[in-house]
Amino acid sequence: MLTRIEIDGFxxxxxxxxxxxxLSAIVGPNASGKSNLFxxxxxxxxxxxxxxxxxMQDLRGEPLELFRQTxxxxxxxxxxxxxxxxxxxGVDAFGTRYETPAQRLRYELTLGVNLSKNxxxxxxxxxHERCTPIARKDDRxxxxxxxxxxxxxxxxxxxxxxxxxxxxxxRQDGRQKHGRPVQLSLKEASKTALSTITTAEFPHLYALRxxxxxxxxxxxxxxxxxxxxxxxxxxxxxxxxxxxSAVLARLKEExxxxxxxxxxxxxxxADLSSLIPSVSSIDVLDDPNQxxxxxxxxxxxxxxxxxxxxxxxxxxxxxxxxxxxxxDRRGVLCFEEPENGVHEGRIPMLVEFLxxxxxxxxxxxxxxxxxxxxxxxxKVMNALHDNExxxxxxxxxxxxxxxxxxxxxRMRTGILSEGDLFNPETNLTRQEVERxxxxxxxxx
Numbered sequence: 001m002l003t004r005i006e007i008d009g010f011x012x013x014x015x016x017x018x019x020x021x022x023l024s025a026i027v028g029p030n031a032s033g034k035s036n037l038f039x040x041x042x043x044x045x046x047x048x049x050x051x052x053x054x055x056m057q058d059l060r061g062e063p064l065e066l067f068r069q070t071x072x073x074x075x076x077x078x079x080x081x082x083x084x085x086x087x088x089x090g091v092d093a094f095g096t097r098y099e100t101p102a103q104r105l106r107y108e109l110t111l112g113v114n115l116s117k118n119x120x121x122x123x124x125x126x127x128h129e130r131c132t133p134i135a136r137k138d139d140r141x142x143x144x145x146x147x148x149x150x151x152x153x154x155x156x157x158x159x160x161x162x163x164x165x166x167x168x169x170x171r172q173d174g175r176q177k178h179g180r181p182v183q184l185s186l187k188e189a190s191k192t193a194l195s196t197i198t199t200a201e202f203p204h205l206y207a208l209r210x211x212x213x214x215x216x217x218x219x220x221x222x223x224x225x226x227x228x229x230x231x232x233x234x235x236x237x238x239x240x241x242x243x244x245s246a247v248l249a250r251l252k253e254e255x256x257x258x259x260x261x262x263x264x265x266x267x268x269x270a271d272l273s274s275l276i277p278s279v280s281s282i283d284v285l286d287d288p289n290q291x292x293x294x295x296x297x298x299x300x301x302x303x304x305x306x307x308x309x310x311x312x313x314x315x316x317x318x319x320x321x322x323x324x325x326x327x328d329r330r331g332v333l334c335f336e337e338p339e340n341g342v343h344e345g346r347i348p349m350l351v352e353f354l355x356x357x358x359x360x361x362x363x364x365x366x367x368x369x370x371x372x373x374x375x376x377x378x379k380v381m382n383a384l385h386d387n388e389x390x391x392x393x394x395x396x397x398x399x400x401x402x403x404x405x406x407x408x409x410r411m412r413t414g415i416l417s418e419g420d421l422f423n424p425e426t427n428l429t430r431q432e433v434e435r436x437x438x439x440x441x442x443x444x
Contacts, residue, residue, distance in 0.1 A: 002332055003140075003141040004083040004140065010066060021388055022358040022359050022360060022370050024372050025373050025384050025390065026372070027381050027391055027433060032392040033409030036409060037409070038374065040080070047192050048195055048213050049209075049213050051195070052190055052191060064113075079108075079111075085103055085141070085149070086105065087207065088362065089364050090203075092199055093199075098203035101152040102153070105133055106132050109126070109192060111125065129159055131157060131208065133158075147360055148362060158171050159205065166187065167185060168189070170182040170196075174202060195209070214330065215332045217334045218239060218320065219336065225240070225319055226310075228287075228292040229245040235247055244307075244322065245295050262281070266281075268318070276346075279314075280300055282296070282298070283304065294307060312341060316341045330369055336373070336374050337373075337375055338351075338354065344379050347377070347379045348383040357371060358371040376437055386416065389415040389433065391436065393409075
């Protein structure tokens with residue numbers, strides 16, 4: 001679970017910090033920086049898996065466009081910091097179980113542009129990387145105070161820079177692993193130290209990398225979601241939901257019982273029926289001749305329609321509910337504009353589904369799950385609790401001496417139902433957020 005993110009020098013972010021809840025909704029008008037936040041989270045996810053160049057190529061815009069445009073020109077560095085809550089235990093890719101005595105970690109990363117003598121960009125490299133445990137007394141995630149988390153702040157940093165500033169030291173902290181730290185040169189580091197962790201010899205770093213690598217960014221493509229899937233298709237829901245048929249088949253296979261032959265598909269159908277009352281069931285079709293999976297959605301009156309003809313809105317909701325009802329769901333889900341395709345009267349129910357799926361879990365059989373959405377819908381905002389709302393807008397900063405201006409993204413929590421005296425830079429009322437949604441902005 002991601003409890004805090006700090007960003008500087010990336011797109012529209014400057015000295016930015018945001019605390020997150022199990023369910024957080026970024027609410028704001030178009031072009032206020034909501035999608036830029038998702039891009040920052042996705043960038044961190046990619047940097048935990050691949051080299052910097054590959055990570056940058058998978059984002060919107062050219063690589064140098066990811067660096068913030070300031071009054072003095074293009075920023076020469078991007079800085080991230082995140083605070084996370086790890087599950088208490090896990091299993092690595094080779095089946096080795098591990099424990100994480102320090103469930104609260106802070107991870108910091110700075111990327112910098114390397115210029116030649118002629119001022120030509122030679123590349124983007126890691127300049128700073130650090131990972132340390134968070135002490136209980138320093139934990140700012142208020143919603144975790146009631147949880148019985150494991151803290152171990154007395155141990156040394158898991159990643160740090162040596163005294164000379166030119167080498168990353170990666171400490172092995174697995175069972176019977178107390179040798180010298182792994183040393184990685186910072187001379188022209190084209191990938192993060194975190195991305196090199198592949199086993200439970202580094203349990204805390206493996207758990208952190210696993211959390212970042214498995215962040216889900218759902219951008220459902222209804223046309224892709226309609227497709228039939230072969231039997232060897234990936235059964236973890238893809239970003240565009242193009243393997244929805246295979247995922248539904250897997251869920252039915254894994255959760256079916258004699259009492260519930262459709263398994264969790266019955267729950268998905270019931271939730272979908274709460275949003276689209278005419279839906280009655282979901283039927284997975286297994287064609288042995290074509291060796292493919294497909295599905296039908298059945299409606300009242302025994303009317304069954306194949307995935308090829310059901311509406312885009314129905315497919316979007318089906319894909320989302322499939323992920324929310326997956327017993328293997330974990331980590332973080334980022335989902336843009338969940339209200340698309342939903343009747344306004346059903347939006348409170350949709351928000352309740354998202355809220356019910358999100359939460360902190362100390363049960364190793366039921367990992368914690370976090371949902372972050374962005375929206376410009378007043379109806380969605382009205383269904384949210386005050387502490388779930390993050391109000392996004394843009395602020396124009398003016399440099400009077402240089403006669404220049406720059407625009408940065410601002411996001412505020414501490415939403416009040418009503419208020420008198422408060423700091424407008426960090427707090428605002430629901431009425432103000434509603435007025436903000438009625439206006440466009442000039443944000444980048």
